Amino acid sequence: MSLYCGITRRRKSFWCYRLLSTYLKEDDDACKKAQQTGTFYLFHNLAPLVQKSEHQYLESRFFKLLLLLGTFGQHMQTIEDSVLIGCSEQQEKPEMETELKGSFIGLRKALFQLNVKNASLLSTAQALLHWHDAHQFCSRSRQPTKKNVAGSKRVCPSNKIIYYPQMAPVVITLVSDGTQCLLVRQSSFPKGMYSALAGFCDNSLEEAIWREAAEEVGLEVERLQYSASQHWPFPNGTLMIACHATVKPGQTEIQVNLRELEAAAWFSHNEVATALRKDNPYFQQQNGAFPFWLPPPPTTTQVSHYPPADKRSGWKNQPVLSCLLSSDQAT
Template sequence: MALVYQTIHRRASSLCCRLHSTYVAKMRYMFELKENDDICRQAQNSGTFYLFHNFSPFLQKIRGKYLVPQINATEIKKILEKFRQNEQRIEDSVLIGCSGDCLAYFALDLGSMERSVLESGLEGSFTELQQAFFQLDEKDTHLLSSAQALLRWHDNHQYCSKTGQPTKKNLAGSKRVCHSSGIIYYPQMSPVVITLLSDGNRCLLVRQASFPRGMYSALAGFCDVGKEASDPVLNAYIHSYFIVFCSVGNLGLGVKSLGDL
């Protein structure tokens, strides 16, 4: 029995070491891609690309489920050539991750091109991410969310807030630099607190008019500077009280007053 236990323990330890080693290798490779434009350029030539149009990802819907086409660099260059775009546009892409085998993932927004023409040529559609969110694989959801946020950040930070001069991204898209002042801008996260209110058997959910049909959410809010983690949640409940009452009344949660929350 002891021998069996030792064998299982060794195998588990070996698997854990391999997983840890893979993760470390990925993180080191990602760091190199972000810091070295030459290495990143090589990765673009062998990497996988996700296409966007004004922050909407390119998807294909098959049997009621959304699939995310993964396009390699050769195919991207053919697409750009087909629509009379300079293949250097591939360098407008941003790095969004890599696989366990260190295959880099990039996102490229083609918002300056005609949407309908692109869709007809690519046999798919640029779809609002919120609409397709729950019909995507978990891996794709994570990558597309990261890509959309990073692409939007670059679009909103094309100029230096101090000098007003244009900023330029590095090849990986991990930062933007104002060469006039030397200021380096990095993508920033906005902390969000989300809370599920439950009585043990039921939970309180709300929805916005912009949500796809059938989609609900727990209440959440942004955490401002100097605020406690509980503040955004309390504010969300206060500001959404009447919406909560109307939205969940048919669910039988019996929300009657703010004190009952």
């Protein structure tokens, strides 16, 4: 089955979808046919639609979507012409929210409300939508690029350059001294949230880990070890690569780089385990119920779908950070 997502933006509507079969990405006819059995997910200006009552993401079948488009004065042509990009002058966000009994909310907030499957699909969908939106023109010819039906690439009609969606590699590293974990927070994080050290990779994973630890907290790390990876939609779609690293006993003094971080501290296994057990920390911290929490679990994308759970050796169906902390705790 194909999965589709659509996006509405101001008065215009943009449609794209995520396809599970590789051949559909290249075969336009097969792709169009597959739309008819696809499931659609809706966005407004990159904000996914979440139904108010059930805290569920709205899924809509093709024919249900056609009815919906009719309600808002759109036509079948909108889907055919614009799986990723379409246009309707009559579509208004509040009217659509009322009709669909839901609301378009920011993806970060949505990730806290949805189950793993929906959160991961929305995460991938939003990154893909964002990539298409940002690659409307060929950087060589400056002509508008044209997406293929599946939305797996964009082509410049004048010079045939093909653009494929990209993910920036980011390494996220749990540093341990054998008994404690190093967690940090940036000033942009929600109040109380801590995470592992993270940084974009310019060169290699090893270089990025050493550089981030040295630059952000003044630590020299060793024994780097890969743990897991996941797709992460922010800021523009990244491949988060999770690793472990250690510091030598006695070399744990932190020097927080205040240009990059707001705080950094060592946390005991008990503190981390308690934070990981908290349900829906986003809302708890809103109430001031506890000061320290970790990113929520429903963020895995590729990890949660492929390979199947029983075929993963050593992978955990958890977000990168939780995975890191859990396995660290086990050692």
